[in-house]
Amino acid sequence: MIAAFRPVLLVLCAAFSASALAHNPMCECKAIDAEQIRCTGGFSDGSGAPGVTLDVIGYDETILVPGKLGADSTLTFKKPGAEFYVLFDAGPGHVVEIDQADIEAP
Secondary structure, X not given: OHHHHHHHHHHHXXXXXHHHHOXXXXXXXXXXXXXXXXXXXXXXXXXXXXXXXXXXXXXXXXXXXXXXXXXXXXXXXXXXXXXEEEEEEOOOOOEEEEEHHHXXXX
């Protein structure tokens, strides 16, 4: 009887293992001063995100500052004159948007 449940048990174990490995994207942006903003990206499992795309996009959907996170998982950029948001894009299901209004002042 137990042998009949082995395939089901195997599928359930695999499903729980995959969900345990899941991690959520995280991104935080802070103003360094009136001119510069630094964003730091990573994942909820504590891993960094070097090389992940982080673009600064105007409200008209134009890319104002194209970028990628550096080896330290950060990107520093000059604050645009136009209204903007930051898009951290680590792939499908791993996207974070940060509106300029949510960026901490220095």
